[in-house]
Amino acid sequence: MQKSSRLAILALLELASNPDRQISTAEIGEKYRVSAHHLAKVLLVLGRAGWVQSVRGVGGGYKFSGNARRITLYDVISLFEETEVKCRLSDPSQANPEEWALFDVSKEINDISVATYSSITLSTMLMQIEKRKKAQKISGSDAASDAGAKVSAQ
Amino acid sequence: MPHDKDPDGATALTICPATSQDLDQVVALDARVTGTAKPEYWRDIFERYGARRPDERFFLVAKPAGGNDAGPDTIFGFIVGEVRGWEFGSEPCGWVFAVTVDPDRREQHIGERLFRDICARFRQVGIGKVRNMVRRDDTLVMSFFRSEGMVAGPYIQLELDLNDLD
Numbered sequence: 334m335q336k337s338s339r340l341a342i343l344a345l346l347e348l349a350s351n352p353d354r355q356i357s358t359a360e361i362g363e364k365y366r367v368s369a370h371h372l373a374k375v376l377l378v379l380g381r382a383g384w385v386q387s388v389r390g391v392g393g394g395y396k397f398s399g400n401a402r403r404i405t406l407y408d409v410i411s412l413f414e415e416t417e418v419k420c421r422l423s424d425p426s427q428a429n430p431e432e433w434a435l436f437d438v439s440k441e442i443n444d445i446s447v448a449t450y451s452s453i454t455l456s457t458m459l460m461q462i463e464k465r466k467k468a469q470k471i472s473g474s475d476a477a478s479d480a481g482a483k484v485s486a487q
Numbered sequence: 488m489p490h491d492k493d494p495d496g497a498t499a500l501t502i503c504p505a506t507s508q509d510l511d512q513v514v515a516l517d518a519r520v521t522g523t524a525k526p527e528y529w530r531d532i533f534e535r536y537g538a539r540r541p542d543e544r545f546f547l548v549a550k551p552a553g554g555n556d557a558g559p560d561t562i563f564g565f566i567v568g569e570v571r572g573w574e575f576g577s578e579p580c581g582w583v584f585a586v587t588v589d590p591d592r593r594e595q596h597i598g599e600r601l602f603r604d605i606c607a608r609f610r611q612v613g614i615g616k617v618r619n620m621v622r623r624d625d626t627l628v629m630s631f632f633r634s635e636g637m638v639a640g641p642y643i644q645l646e647l648d649l650n651d652l653d
C-alpha cells in the first residue's frame with residue numbers, strides 16, 4: 334500500500350469515528366506523524382470523492398461526509414493507486430514463459446489483496462479498532478494489577 | 488401489517504431448526520439468490536444437517552416472531568453449519584457453509600442474527616472458533632462476514648483443473 338493510500342485510510346477512519354466533529358489537518362497530522370502539507374493533498378482527493386467536507390470558520394478542519402458502511406479500503410486505495418497487475422511489455426505476446434509464470438504469481442497475490450481490501454469497509458475497520466482499544470485497556474489493567482501485586486508482595 | 492420490530496428497530500425473529508416443511512421455501516430462496524434450483528441438494532443437506540447429530544450440525548431458519556404480512560412460517564433466511572474436526576490438520580471448529588437472506592428483507596440484521604445464533608450453538612458444544620470459505624469475487628458475502636468480525640484464517644484454498652494433469 335502506498336503512503337498516500339495509507340494516509341487517506343487513516344484520515345477517513347479518524348473522521349468517520351467522530352462524524353459530528355470537525356477535525357483539523359494539524360490534529361490528524363500530529364496523531365499519525367505526517368506533514369500537514371501531504372495530508373492536505375490527500376484530503377483534497379477525498380473531498381472530490383465526496384467522503385470529506387472542509388469546514389470553514391473558527392477552527393476549520395474537515396468532517397466526514399461519506400457512508401462508512403459502504404466505503405471499502407479498496408475504494409480508497411483506488412483513488413491513489415493503479416490496482417491492476419499489468420504486463421510491463423507493450424506487446425504481451427513478446428513475454429516468454431518465465432515472465433508469464435511470474436506474472437501469474439503476481440496476479441494471484443494481487444487478486445487476494447483486492448478481494449481482501451474490497452471486503453473491508455470503514456465501518457468494519459472502526460469495529461476492529463474498538464476491539465483493539467478494549468484489548469489494550471484490559472492488558473493495561475492487567476499490567477497495572479500485576480505491578481500492584483508485585484509492590485504489595487515486596 | 489408491518490413486521491414486528493425489536494426495540495432497536497430490527498425485525499422480530501424466531502430462529503429455529505429447519506423442518507421438512509421448510510424445504511420448499513429454502514429451495515426457492517436459494518434459487519432466487521443463486522439462480523439455480525437445487526431441490527435434491529437441499530433435501531440431502533436437510534437429511535444430513537437437519538435431522539442427524541443435532542448437537543453438532545445446525546440447519547437454522549429465521550421466521551417472523553410476530554404478526555406480519557408474509558405469514559408466520561415464511562422463511563426470511565437460513566444458515567447451515569457444523570462442527571468439523573481434524574480435516575486439514577485443524578482442531579474441531581465450527582464451519583458455516585451456507586447463509587442466505589431474502590433479498591427483500593436485507594438490512595434488517597437477519598443475517599447477523601442467524602450468524603450469532605449458530606455461533607452461540609457452536610460455543611454451547613465447546614467450540615471456540617468458526618470458519619467458512621467465500622468466493623474471492625463475492626464481496627457482499629465477504630463484507631458481511633468481515634462485519635461480524637471474521638478475518639482471514641491460517642489456510643489458503645488451492646485448486647487444480649484436472650484437465651491440466653498429465
